[in-house]
Amino acid sequence: PGLITGYIGNTYAASSLLGLVKVLDQAKPGQRILLASFGSGAGSDSYIIRVLEGIELKRGLAPTLDKFIERKTYIDYAIYAKHRKKILM
Numbered sequence: 001p002g003l004i005t006g007y008i009g010n011t012y013a014a015s016s017l018l019g020l021v022k023v024l025d026q027a028k029p030g031q032r033i034l035l036a037s038f039g040s041g042a043g044s045d046s047y048i049i050r051v052l053e054g055i056e057l058k059r060g061l062a063p064t065l066d067k068f069i070e071r072k073t074y075i076d077y078a079i080y081a082k083h084r085k086k087i088l089m
Helices: 012-024 055-059 065-070 077-083
Strands: 032-038 044-050
Touching: 012 032, 012 065
Parallel strands: none
Antiparallel strands: 032 044
16 A cells, blocks of 8 residues: 555546545545545646445445556557557557
8 A cells, every 4th residue: 555656657637536546445434535636727626525334335346446556567668559559560
């Protein structure tokens, strides 16, 4: 555990949502979460989220963010470019 950016880098617009996922992976019923995003241009939004009783039942339906990160696959730039249809291989 720790900061997500240390594992996957800066995800820009997805940073707030990935942080929320990480918190929800451990949140307990009754807790409140402040989610605040900040953009480098247009502005920001903030949300207060109350964790409900059913979270522990829902949590086991998908892997945690840490599990997704553990399943990572490193690729080189050529493979990345191929998947982005920037080059033909």
